[in-house]
Amino acid sequence: MGKKQLLSRLLQMLIVLIGISFLTFLLTYLSPGDPVRNMYTATGIMPTEELIQQTRDEMGFNDPFLTQYFRWLGNCLKGDFGNSYSLNKPVVSLLSARLWPTLKLTLMSLGIMLILAVPLGVLSAVYKNKPIDYFVRAITFFGVSIPNFWVGLLLILIFCVKMKLLPVVSSGGSFRDLLLPAVTLAIAMSAKYTRQVRTAVLEELGSDYVIGARARGVRERKILWGNVFPNSLLPLITMLGLSVGSLLGGTSVVEVIFSYPGLGSLAVNAITSADYFLVQGYVLWVAVIYMVINLIVDLSYNYVDPRMRLRR
């Protein structure tokens, strides 16, 4: 990626962020819940109409929509995302406390996924249309069709309720706490990735250089692991980047099931208790992280794919 492209990418990211922030702000503005009333009821006070109106004025909720939006956006740029009224803490500190557990969960599930998907995918490609390939394809088919929240519940039922091997509620600290949520997330992903690895390896196996190497008598194992496999990693990297992003935002269902203290369960609670600053902050954060990761993925092509370097 050249300098010019990078610049236009950054500009694009900025536009997307402004759009996302505007959309979430508009939605919360239009939503039927009243943040001031919620704030008081959360602290256990039954406010009078007068008090509510007064607080609304003080907090600027009676200002025109655009004034409110730009004030909020300005504060965000300064790093102040407002206060969460259900938890009575700054949004920034709440989000940053939950970021690490979710990141751990994301990385661990990606790790488990790779351990499952890469061997299965390669195996299924090498033995194309043999029984083992059909078997792997059948598994991946069921893997993409099974809802991950049901997998999570079944795993809890088997390992926590019936066999009593693991704790039902995970506090997010130890390896044991991470295991089941990570496996739950990894199962559906593995199915998707196994298919991807299979397709990529098959494509490489069909290319001319493989025929050439075979004709020269290079050993099949060397062709597979020395040439074919590294070359088929490229599409995998793009997908991994996308997965990190969608995991950071999309683990909420699994986090809720396992009562895992990550970003997703925080967001779900924030939405249920109409804690709008927290919701807005969360959406913006996830958007930024997602886009930065995608940018890094695109930049990493320069190093992984020599063709990209030559093109400049």
Next chain:
Amino acid sequence: MQKKKSFFRKNVVFTIFAVLAILVILTAVFAPVICGERDPYEGDLAQSIMKPSAEHPFGTDKMGRDVFTRVLYGARVSLLSTFILVAVIFVLGAILGVVAGYFGGAVDAVIMRIADMMIAFPGLVLAIAVAGILGASIRNAIIAITIVSWPKYARLARSLVMKIRHTDFVAAATVTGSKTMYMLRRYMFPNTLTTLVITAATDIGSMMMELAALSFLGFGAKAPTPEWGYMLSEGRNFMQNAPWMMIFPGLAIFITVVIFNMLGDGLRDILDVRSE
């Protein structure tokens, strides 16, 4: 001389799963007939949390309602809402994509930038936020998933329209005085149809899972609606004593998704010449 095989003989997999899909739909339609007297909403508290038995094949829940009946009625809610969702995304995405591709210029720029914005963002996060803020209901869950899912269809439709936009037959039609609406209806939209139908068919399963996930989190169907995702979240609280409350609704989602995914794949193999 080779005998010409019939369509069904040639596409065995597709036929099998088409029959199964029709069976699922019929089950949903005729749920009241199959369940007879049993009511998905009214339970007998004296019979709460009973193990699966001959009388209650899937057991009963905390309100004493028959889980089998609720799963069958749940097929109505889940299937109908999924079909509505896919239809809405299909129509919205196709219209916006065709319009963007046909007119180009500023219209195209505006529509596609909004689409880029939606794609450059993890879908479920926004869907949860939208559904949560609008308030829990199936309708709002459908709106939320539509907002994050239409760009895929719009992009497809746009690229297909762009492909034929500058061909001779389109130019000929314009020169001979075809009105814009006629152009869109007669040439542009039909051109996108096959690809979009394939995409929609393969998406039914994942859309059903997304809707169920939103209901599971409490942003979709509400009590006492028999909806599979919501039933799972009810069952979650009774996992120790009544695992059947979560096993059967989950199984229902799983089986239905498998059938519709297989059907979608089969349809793609038939309609899409390229995958041969």
